[in-house]
Amino acid sequence: MDSTINLIKLSVGTETPETLAAWQTSPQAQGSDGLPRHITRMWPRREAEILNGGSIFWVIKGFIQARQKIIRLDEVIGDDGIRRCAIVLEPEIIRTSTVQKRPFQGWRYLNIADSPPDLPKQRADDDELPQELEIALADIGLI
Template identity: 65%
Template structure:
């Protein structure tokens, strides 16, 4: 039986653009022995098998999903306080997606494959996302 995949969605706190997220992660990747980014979180995903079966981390930047990264693993990390945490290991490549509005939330959330925004076509990779207010208005009338 094939395990269906499942994604995660997470706010990129303090990031203004996809390029800003990429620059920050580049610094963190240089410190990692395998060259992968890691996002450390308090909670371990219960649906680990589905996430590791092809899932991605979808990043919310300024109120909308704008990019994703393939999840390549989950690692246990014990903090200085002795508490077990989960490091979500991410492939280095950030893939821009069509924008999808998201309200603020804490932590991460599961994202079903059918609810995930599609990747931007290669010809549109360098486009800036729509302003949040315009994207919200277009979403409200069903255009995006």
């Protein structure tokens, strides 16, 4: 049996998991099936592991804050004729424990053991901490 791996990606221009959800309801963020997707130039080499229950973890404002289950990877040919990968996602955005993450380009693999846990359902609607406090708590290992 294949193991499972996640992806991690910066959500550029997103302020909160709620603004990510709002963006994903726009036609430009959806495929013809109405599901949200993220289009990337590189095709993941570890496709089988990703499709074995993997999620994409979203870095928002310098912190991993949410994830979405990956349904499938679709080939998309751009207007420029270049083959791209559409990472097709479950519409539900699941809030996770907040973990500080430095900026990086593209997406990266994220091992299951290194993935932050989901927030309990009753905490998913908690107000966000001010960014300075969140950084200070992350620096001392409390979040």
